[in-house]
Amino acid sequence: MKPRPEWESESEPESPAERTSRFVPLRRDDARPVSAPRKPEASAPASGPAPAAQQPQAPAPSLSGAERTRQQPMPPRPPLDLLAELTNTPPPPETPVRTAVRRVKIWTPLVLLLLIVYAIVQEVRPLPTPGLELSADPTYTFDGGDPTLAWPGQGQSAVTVDGVGSLGTEGAQKPAPIASVAKVMTAYVVLKGHPLTGKEEGEKITVDQQAEDESKRAEESTAPLKKDQRLTEKQLLQLLMIPSGNNAARLFARWDAPNEAAFVTKMNDAAKALGMDSTTYTDPSGLKKTTVSTASDQLKLAKAVMQNEVFRQIVDTPQIDIEGIGGTIYNNNTLLLQPGVSGIKTGSSTPAGGNLLWSANTIVDGKKLWIYGAVMGQQAGTGRVYDSLQQSLDKSLKLIQDAQKAVTSATVVRKGDVVGYVDDGFGGRTPVVATKNLKAMGWPGLKVELAVTGNGKKISNTATAGTAVGLVTVGSGAGKVSAPVALQQDLKEPTFGQKLTRIG
Structure with missing residues (x-):
């Protein structure tokens, strides 16, 4: 049998034993004690190969960490410890500052996302319907003292003015x-x-x-x-x-x-x-x-x-x-x-x-x-x-x-008088004024009630000055009188900041 050329023997692939011998364990518990080198045996006769019983036995390949994991699951390890094992670098020591920084990095994106969602919801949320409120005095008293009536002086009597x-x-x-x-x-x-x-x-x-x-x-x-x-x-x-x-x-x-x-x-x-x-x-x-x-x-x-x-x-x-x-x-x-x-x-x-x-x-x-x-x-x-x-x-x-x-009459509200306001639901108040004089029936000393009410139409969130938005009324029942009220100035839509800070 011809001996192999030297170049051929150098290009021969490594055996499993040779590859295993180069593995560098990352953990101390993966290390295996190396057996003492075997003493060389006597050279085989030149006339032929050594008997099979005398040929050296290749050492059995050791199990890698991945193979052992498949056979026996390892408990979960902290990320920094695992990174240290992979890089052969010990984890940095835990400090309050390092903990705080790590929490900021984790929670900041989530908080920013929640803020963005909140802002979008507040922007598209339906606006509250504006309401009318009275700002003038809720009552009006006719000038003069109580009227003098010729009561009979016996029995019982009563007098009323319908609607007044x-x-x-x-x-x-x-x-x-x-x-x-x-x-x-x-x-x-x-x-x-x-x-x-x-x-x-x-x-x-x-x-x-x-x-x-x-x-x-x-x-x-x-x-x-x-x-x-x-x-x-x-x-x-x-x-x-x-x-x-x-x-x-x-x-x-x-x-x-x-x-x-x-x-x-x-x-x-x-x-x-x-x-x-x-x-x-x-x-x-x-x-x-x-x-x-x-x-x-x-x-x-x-x-x-x-x-x-x-x-x-x-x-x-x-x-x-x-x-x-x-x-x-x-x-x-x-x-x-x-x-x-x-x-x-x-x-x-x-x-x-x-x-x-x-x-x-x-x-x-x-x-x-x-x-x-x-x-x-x-x-x-x-x-x-x-x-x-x-x-x-x-x-x-x-x-x-x-x-x-x-029975007489009196001008209770004059044209242009501010009698109330429109509340836009965000704290904004747009004044409303009477569009004409309003006379009421009564008698000296009589106290009548004032109120501002809607006119049957929904008040828009935006409107120009002069838009009729309701009525101012005096009295009650059949004697009630009323006059239209209109915006004294433009009613503007709430700003983005007002929408953003809206609670109710």
Whole structure:
């Protein structure tokens, strides 16, 4: 066998043992003790290779760290320790400064990301709807002292101006008999169940025998009714209110309800709904002294029933001729001939004395205002009911005339006055001004309320000066008056900084 050339032997690949012998362990626990070098054996005879038993054995290759890891998992190591092992560099010592720097490097990008997200959310977040707020005084008091009214001096009385307020009361407001004034509630209940408007006459009502028999009672005020007469609802209302027919009241009760008791229940339910807490009805005509009320309660009923135009026309009728009823019928309320007086109902009896629930009007700045009053419990001292009724009429007329004189007007808000502001929801306040003068009705010493409200349209987050954004109002109810309000200057959209710092 020819010996190998020297160049060939040098290029021979390394054996696994040779590669393994060059591995430099990175950890102390990977090192293996090196066995002592074996003594060289006697050279083989030149005539041929040494016997197989005498040839040197290559050492077994040691396991690398990766191979050992696959066989036996190593516990997790801190990153710096692992880096030190890979670079043969020990980790730097831990210090507070180094810890703080490392935390800053880790958390700063996250915090910056959160801030960016927060800013975007605040920018695209829907803006709050601007609101109107009052900045002017919430009340206005008319100049002068309280008006002087000629109160009757006995019984109980009350006066109010519809939509404006009460002019006052006199006497204890305690339940007392009201006599035929009770018929106002009878008419109210009938019209609630069977409404009439304009020139409507309503349903036909047949007079029964009881109504005819009751028309012959001399001790009561009655209407001349005959059995089987056919009267319209409006005609029977006229007989109820103008001559104050007790039999007409009872006929209405039997027509509208199964019986008179059921109708009386309706009357009391209506009184409760109107807030007449001191009122009790026990019959539809008021003849019974157990039908009681107060002057203040009757004003609540007056304001409600006078909303019906047919009723207003009937109670403002001094005299009337009704088809089928012989002769002219005269109203007991003789005040209807006085300027501005327009109703409502008289009532008199020995227990009740003379009573009058009245309505009147006055014109202020071209506008009609309704005044309602009640005078109850007037006793003439003569023993005659008629004299007590006349006294209630006389006392009421003086009260009416004083009330008509007391009502006046005043300019509460002037054009250009700053009355409020628009709150943009970010603390910004844009003033709003009245666009015209605003007059209110009242009387000396009266205190009325002011408010600014919306005009039914949503206020935009941006608007130019002069844009109408709402109303300024004075008073309440039917007497409330209002004027538009507009921006005094431009309403600007909130800045990015305001959006960014918005909390709510």
